[in-house]
Amino acid sequence: MPNPYAASATASAVMATVRGGSGGPKGPGAPDDLDVSGYGAGVVLRRVLGYVGPHAWSLVLAFLLNVVSVLLQLYAPILVGRGIDRIVAARAVDFAALAPVLRELAAVAVVAAATNWLAGYLTNRLAYETVRDLRIDAYDKLHALPLSFIDAHAHGDLLSRVVNDVDQVGDGLLQGFTQLFSGIVTIAGTLAFMFSISVPVAVVVVCVTPLSILVASLITHFSAESFKAQQGLQGRLSGYAEEMISNQKLVSAFGRQRACVGEFSGINDELYGVGVRAQFVSSFSNPSTRLVNNVVYAIVAMVGVSAVITGFPSTLSVGQVQSFLSYTNQYMTPFNQISAVVTQVQTAFASARRLFALLDATDEEPDAPGAAELADPRGEVAFEGVGFAYDREKAARGELLLQDIDFSMPAGASFALVGPTGCGKTTLINLLLRFYDVDRGRIIVDGSDTRRLTRRSLRAAFGMVLQDTWLFEGTIADNIAYGRPDATRDQVVEAAKRAHAHKFVVQLPDGYDTVVGEGGGMLSAGQRQLLCIARVMLADPAILLLDEATSSIDTRTERQVQRAFDEMMEGRTSLVVAHRLSTIQNADCILVIRDGRIAERGTHEELLARGGFYAELYRSQFAE
Numbered sequence: 001m002p003n004p005y006a007a008s009a010t011a012s013a014v015m016a017t018v019r020g021g022s023g024g025p026k027g028p029g030a031p032d033d034l035d036v037s038g039y040g041a042g043v044v045l046r047r048v049l050g051y052v053g054p055h056a057w058s059l060v061l062a063f064l065l066n067v068v069s070v071l072l073q074l075y076a077p078i079l080v081g082r083g084i085d086r087i088v089a090a091r092a093v094d095f096a097a098l099a100p101v102l103r104e105l106a107a108v109a110v111v112a113a114a115t116n117w118l119a120g121y122l123t124n125r126l127a128y129e130t131v132r133d134l135r136i137d138a139y140d141k142l143h144a145l146p147l148s149f150i151d152a153h154a155h156g157d158l159l160s161r162v163v164n165d166v167d168q169v170g171d172g173l174l175q176g177f178t179q180l181f182s183g184i185v186t187i188a189g190t191l192a193f194m195f196s197i198s199v200p201v202a203v204v205v206v207c208v209t210p211l212s213i214l215v216a217s218l219i220t221h222f223s224a225e226s227f228k229a230q231q232g233l234q235g236r237l238s239g240y241a242e243e244m245i246s247n248q249k250l251v252s253a254f255g256r257q258r259a260c261v262g263e264f265s266g267i268n269d270e271l272y273g274v275g276v277r278a279q280f281v282s283s284f285s286n287p288s289t290r291l292v293n294n295v296v297y298a299i300v301a302m303v304g305v306s307a308v309i310t311g312f313p314s315t316l317s318v319g320q321v322q323s324f325l326s327y328t329n330q331y332m333t334p335f336n337q338i339s340a341v342v343t344q345v346q347t348a349f350a351s352a353r354r355l356f357a358l359l360d361a362t363d364e365e366p367d368a369p370g371a372a373e374l375a376d377p378r379g380e381v382a383f384e385g386v387g388f389a390y391d392r393e394k395a396a397r398g399e400l401l402l403q404d405i406d407f408s409m410p411a412g413a414s415f416a417l418v419g420p421t422g423c424g425k426t427t428l429i430n431l432l433l434r435f436y437d438v439d440r441g442r443i444i445v446d447g448s449d450t451r452r453l454t455r456r457s458l459r460a461a462f463g464m465v466l467q468d469t470w471l472f473e474g475t476i477a478d479n480i481a482y483g484r485p486d487a488t489r490d491q492v493v494e495a496a497k498r499a500h501a502h503k504f505v506v507q508l509p510d511g512y513d514t515v516v517g518e519g520g521g522m523l524s525a526g527q528r529q530l531l532c533i534a535r536v537m538l539a540d541p542a543i544l545l546l547d548e549a550t551s552s553i554d555t556r557t558e559r560q561v562q563r564a565f566d567e568m569m570e571g572r573t574s575l576v577v578a579h580r581l582s583t584i585q586n587a588d589c590i591l592v593i594r595d596g597r598i599a600e601r602g603t604h605e606e607l608l609a610r611g612g613f614y615a616e617l618y619r620s621q622f623a624e
């Protein structure tokens, strides 16, 4: 039987159902609370290198090319100096000696540029490859995690780990490190060249450089706070905008547009203030470090001139002074950039910790050894003394949300679940699909304890239509064929006809090829529901789990949806979570859940005659 997980489902249910992939190697202590404290810099670096490993050749090559490029750039000032020494006096230019120096200089410039470009290309490629691999693992992980984990963590945060944090790791750790590395090579190289030309002048450069570092780090320190605040406000602003755009109807219905715009403007103004402050402070960075650099440059020039004229503190030629001045510039550049690079690397480390904490979370418990496949399911379902609590501590103390749940659905029967909000109806379905495991008793499908069946085959026996319809960005046909991608167009159309969706689909601009946006925004709630029913019809599961959606659709569409539901349920075992009692009067059995137990059970007539909670509920809805 094809996979009928074709229904509408909440994002977490979809994540939990379409599973695959395995968890990566475990880090320190599998932090299910996503705690990052156990991740030291060494652990993070080792893990990142684990991802870089398969592309190690490009990393090594990039580093070597970087070294070559930096060394050539450092060699150029020597050649310039040599050239200058050939043209020191009027009419005393030694062209014969100058020509080979210029040729060498041109060759050095070309090779330095080429190696620099190639190193940059390799580093970027490496970063993208690593980001791709990390993201695949992180996304696989989301599918391998148990639903309890997904439920317990903010979806936005999980998403941010898979999308933003992975990018930060790529940008910061790889590119930041490369920059750091070439900075170190530049500093070491310039020092070596300077000391080889004149030790005393080199000592002067080394002594005055801390001035430049001090100024750069002071400015970074003051602007960092403002940039942090700016990032926070940007997040708040986009979060607010997203919330308001996705709930625009409600905002309008409550007449809150003006208030919304006001609130948005408030955050926006705050962002403006912080942004201007951040830019104001950081705009000092360039001029002031340049000023300091120029002071250092001037000092070196003065010392150099003194060396040429007086031979103090050492003897230098004019060309050598020129080389020195170039080195002074090159030597100071990495110091000016270092604080930005360090911030980038720190951010990347923070992101890597968050990412690895997610990758190390405990996967859904694997299927029991020797778990059987549920082949050709008949659709018999039984709950035997089932008890469950979400809270593990409460479960251990015996304080259960659901307890002593006992019922048996023969193949083809239609059962309904009724009860006050929060009584555990959805929980019961979560248990049936093994998104959570029972704490007491057992659930039997076709004579087998569900814990002895593979999750995949168990879940494949069910089709779900939930109240939150789920359509993805794609054509109508793709959406219907979600649970059976190999279905022909005729089969898709047939399923749509049986779901009473065909009529409205053919009226859409491109019929079955009409692209529906994410969430099916251009369709009505009822139409979305009909498409989800068609999806389950096509997948043809043995057991249906239906969460009636009757709240947000008009009466005519509601009748169509109800008809489609009825047709879909024919000959299949079905469990309906009922909100409106008028729709379940024909159910073979209605289970009334109250205070975690089955309080009443029977047909509609039996329950009415009994005059209990159901009868009261029915009368109150009827009165409405």
Ligand SMILES: Nc1ncnc2c1ncn2[C@@H]1O[C@H](COP(=O)(O)OP(=O)(O)OP(=O)(O)O)[C@@H](O)[C@H]1O
Pocket: 148, 151, 152, 390, 391, 401, 419, 420, 421, 422, 423, 424, 425, 426, 427, 428
């Ligand atoms: N993932 C979860 N973790 C912890 N508690 C949960 C979780 N999901 C639901 N609950 C709690 O369990 C109880 C039962 O929730 P459930 O969703 O099963 O109720 P329901 O009967 O389907 O409600 P409704 O009719 O409003 O949909 C509620 O108190 C709810 O807050």
